Amino acid sequence: xxxxxxxxxxxxxxxxPVMPASGTxxxxxxxxxxxxxxxxxxLVAKTVTLRPVVGNKPPRICETNSGMLNSIGLQNEGxxxxxxxxxxxxxxxxxxxxxxxxxxxxxxxxxxxxxxxxVEGVSGIELNISCPNIKAGxxxxxxxxxxxxxxxxxxxxxxxxxxxxxxxxNVYNISKIARAVVSAGADAVSxxxxxxGMSINIKTFEPCLANITGGLSGPAIKPIxxxxxxxVAQTVNVPIIGIGGITTAEDAIEFLLAGATAVAxxxxxxxxxxxxxxxxxxxxxxxKERELTDxxxxxxxxxx
Amino acid sequence: xxxxxADILSxxxxxxxxxxxxxxxxxxxxxxKPGQFVHILCGSENDNFVLRRPFxxxxxxxxxxxxxxxxxxxxxxxxxxxxxxxxSLDVIGPLGNSFTYSEKLESALLIAGGLGVAPLIFLAExxxxxxxxxxxxxxxxxxxxxLCYIDFxxxxxxxxxxxxxxxxxxxxxxxxxxxxxxxQIRPQVIYACGPKPMLRKIAETADEFGIDCxxxxxxxxxxxxxxxxxxxxxxxxxxKMVCKDGPVFNARDLVWDQDEVGRLPSGGCMCETxxxxxxx
Numbered sequence: 001x002x003x004x005x006x007x008x009x010x011x012x013x014x015x016x017p018v019m020p021a022s023g024t025x026x027x028x029x030x031x032x033x034x035x036x037x038x039x040x041x042x043l044v045a046k047t048v049t050l051r052p053v054v055g056n057k058p059p060r061i062c063e064t065n066s067g068m069l070n071s072i073g074l075q076n077e078g079x080x081x082x083x084x085x086x087x088x089x090x091x092x093x094x095x096x097x098x099x100x101x102x103x104x105x106x107x108x109x110x111x112x113x114x115x116x117x118x119v120e121g122v123s124g125i126e127l128n129i130s131c132p133n134i135k136a137g138x139x140x141x142x143x144x145x146x147x148x149x150x151x152x153x154x155x156x157x158x159x160x161x162x163x164x165x166x167x168x169x170n171v172y173n174i175s176k177i178a179r180a181v182v183s184a185g186a187d188a189v190s191x192x193x194x195x196x197g198m199s200i201n202i203k204t205f206e207p208c209l210a211n212i213t214g215g216l217s218g219p220a221i222k223p224i225x226x227x228x229x230x231x232v233a234q235t236v237n238v239p240i241i242g243i244g245g246i247t248t249a250e251d252a253i254e255f256l257l258a259g260a261t262a263v264a265x266x267x268x269x270x271x272x273x274x275x276x277x278x279x280x281x282x283x284x285x286x287x288k289e290r291e292l293t294d295x296x297x298x299x300x301x302x303x304x
Numbered sequence: 305x306x307x308x309x310a311d312i313l314s315x316x317x318x319x320x321x322x323x324x325x326x327x328x329x330x331x332x333x334x335x336x337k338p339g340q341f342v343h344i345l346c347g348s349e350n351d352n353f354v355l356r357r358p359f360x361x362x363x364x365x366x367x368x369x370x371x372x373x374x375x376x377x378x379x380x381x382x383x384x385x386x387x388x389x390x391x392s393l394d395v396i397g398p399l400g401n402s403f404t405y406s407e408k409l410e411s412a413l414l415i416a417g418g419l420g421v422a423p424l425i426f427l428a429e430x431x432x433x434x435x436x437x438x439x440x441x442x443x444x445x446x447x448x449x450x451l452c453y454i455d456f457x458x459x460x461x462x463x464x465x466x467x468x469x470x471x472x473x474x475x476x477x478x479x480x481x482x483x484x485x486x487x488q489i490r491p492q493v494i495y496a497c498g499p500k501p502m503l504r505k506i507a508e509t510a511d512e513f514g515i516d517c518x519x520x521x522x523x524x525x526x527x528x529x530x531x532x533x534x535x536x537x538x539x540x541x542x543x544k545m546v547c548k549d550g551p552v553f554n555a556r557d558l559v560w561d562q563d564e565v566g567r568l569p570s571g572g573c574m575c576e577t578x579x580x581x582x583x584x
Contacts, residue, residue: 026531034307034396055543059524061534063355068526072533075543270527271345271356273307273396 003287004294005280007041009239009262010162010187012096012123014041017295018252018280021243021266022047022100022126022166023072027086028093034273039280041262042096045086047128049101050108052078062199062208067218067245068267069197071211074102074131079115087121096123098164102131106154113158125161127151127186130168130193132215142168142193145180156185164241167191167232169221174228175235182236190241190264191232192225218267219245226258233259233300247275249282256283259300305399305529306331309392313369319449322419323385324362326371332397333364338427339520339552341574342372342397343528347383354380358525358547358574360423360497361398373422373451378579399528400551403427403495403518411437413491415506417478417498418444419576421452423520424497432459439489440464443478443498447471479505486513493518496555507555517555521546522577 005016019042020028026046028037037043055075062069076082079101090097099122103109109127116122129142129151141151152165165181167174169192178189194215199208207213225244233240242260246252247268255263268275287295310329318324332342343356357380359372376385387393403423405412412431414424421442428438438459443466444450450472456463465473466481474481479502486509496506497520510517523535523546530548537546538559544550551574 024527024532030527030529030531033305055533055536058536058538058543060536061524061526061532063524068355070526070532070534075533075536267526270532271354272394273527273529 001288001291001293003284003292005284005287007261007295009042009241010124010164012042012098012162014096014262016041016280016283017256017260017262018276018283019044019098019241019262019264020269020276021264022128024266024269027090029089031269031273035277037093038095039277040093040095041280042098042123043090043093044098044126044264045082045090045100046076047074047100047102047131048076048079048082048112049074050079050103050112052076052081057210059208059210060214062214064197064199064216064218065220067216067220069199069209069214069216070194071209071214073211079112083115083119087119091121097121098124098126100126100128100166102128106151109151110154110158113155116161117159122161124164125155125159126164126166126190127155128166128193130166130170132168132170132194132196132213139168139170142166142177143171145176148177149180149184152181152184152186162187164188164190166193168193169224169228169244170196175231178232178236182238186238188239188241188261189232189236190243192221192228192244195221195224217245219247219251221245222251222254226254229255229260230258230302246279247271249279249286252279252283253286253298256295256298257300257302259302261299305396306335307394307396308332310395312387312389312391312393315387315389318373318451322373322375322451324371324373325384325387326365326369327393327395328369329395330367332395333370334367336361336364336370336398336426337402338430339402339423340398340400341423341528341551342370342395343399344372344384345394346380354383355526356396356528357381357384357579358399358522358528360520360551360574361426362422363426363429373419374575375419377576381575381579396528400547401549403520403552405431405436405493409434409436409492411439411489411491413439413441413482413489413494415441415478415482415494415496415498416443417502418449419451420496420498420502420520422497422574424495425452425455427495428456428459428461432461439491441466441478441481441485443467443481445469478502479509482506483509491515496520503555504560507558507560510555518552519555519558520551521553522551522574524577
């Protein structure tokens with residue numbers, strides 16, 4: 001009995017619902033030594049910005065109970081370098097590529113959408129309006145329904161590609177933000193980005209991160225993410241990419257049941273470079289065990 | 305680089321709290337170069353989610369196994385110290401760059417503080433095969449805590465030791481010892497590993513004498529393969545990643561920023577900074 005794992009994410013045809021989360025997989029180059037990148041549902045590039053960003057001062061990461069804090073600060077070489085050097089490499093894997101972009105201004109988001117227009121191999125754009133570690137832009141856009149709507153509209157006006165907006169959990173009402181970006185033309189939403197956190201070294205009395213605060217990721221945030229995916233799934237009618245502490249197939253299945261059409265694996269990649277592939281196999285085994293033939297039979301099927 | 309399930313061949317508590325593990329992996333042992341490290345999943349799957357811990361490759365059994373040397377400083381090393389012989393570990397490696405030397409290298413000074421000696425044994429063994437004249441210089445608080453003294457002795461090397469209490473060798477720090485002896489030794493290159501404040505002083509001495517100096521750094525690290533950009537260190541060419549651009553850097557390329565030095569209290573066999581991020 002074969003199982004159909006394929007999903008259609010706002011026009012992006014994925015052979016299975018599993019992709020890496022932006023910023024945890026590079027371009028796939030390093031991971032290609034451990035696994036077959038072609039098996040992924042999609043590839044998501046690390047956030048690119050209009051101009052190169054040097055990133056934050058070290059220490060940039062710190063382990064916490066069941067998770068880690070990071071404050072990388074969107075270090076990247078800029079979109080020109082990305083288009084010239086990274087994208088051609090990623091195209092070789094022949095899986096849909098989602099390009100994640102962040103800007104300081106609406107115009108920067110708009111400009112990058114134009115830069116990506118008609119570029120071979122780009123299947124979708126993910127707007128990062130939720131990075132907690134940069135001063136301007138990032139989370140500033142994602143924490144306000146009005147700004148989130150404006151930035152989505154600016155991107156929408158400049159691209160015909162499937163547009164995914166990545167939401168921050170650091171808001172009181174994530175459904176409100178989701179509604180705002182969907183009304184402005186988002187084709188899908190991805191959630192959650194990291195949860196703002198802080199850790200202090202009690203021997204030195206210093207914050208563990210040079211940036212003082214950072215984004216918490218890993219299993220510690222999974223229940224928050226599942227709740228938010230479930231809430232947003234009740235609110236909007238676009239596909240959701242579920243993200244937040246997914247380490248095993250069981251974790252991924254929780255997100256699918258909560259209403260996610262696809263899932264992204266983040267921090268788990270750092271611990272097990274084969275995490276994505278093992279999750280794909282695990283989901284397939286789970287469906288077979290229950291004699292289900294299609295992944296869609298579990299999406300949004302939580303009994304509440 | 306490889307991800308392998310590798311069996312522990314032997315384990316020894318070298319001095320109280322410091323362990324050496326020999327791990328079977330033909331792939332890693334065959335490909336490893338001095339200065340490189342392995343990234344090990346410490347503890348069972350039932351434990352809390354814990355990042356891998358990086359460990360310098362201490363020595364290789366050619367074509368068969370490799371050895372690591374570490375001190376128990378946090379929950380990762382604590383779990384690893386409890387691992388039993390024949391138990392299987394999830395290991396990624398070899399990772400990072402390596403110490404470099406020219407074909408014509410004739411003399412090298414190897415200097416380590418504490419666990420910093422871990423990667424230098426592998427380097428010393430390789431250089432000794434090439435008949436490079438070696439000057440090992442190691443330091444510790446006291447004789448009982450001096451690591452690898454016997455290993456260098458066995459290689460037939462005159463070994464310079466420094467202890468804080470003077471129980472063996474020079475009384476004082478290994479940096480003092482370096483500054484007192486560098487005039488006579490005049491090595492072509494210095495290879496150093498240890499706490500960052502120590503490395504900084506060694507770099508200053510090397511610079512003063514115009515000697516090429518390579519240092520092995522450690523940093524809090526998540527992926528170990530150059531993807532997460534978490535283990536940045538400051539160099540004159542901007543941020544570089546300790547896991548991929550390093551762990552070995554030319555001392556002249558680094559920015560020895562005082563603030564950052566203060567934030568990285570430990571150093572040596574790669575895992576120590578990583579481990580001090582939990583509250584022990």
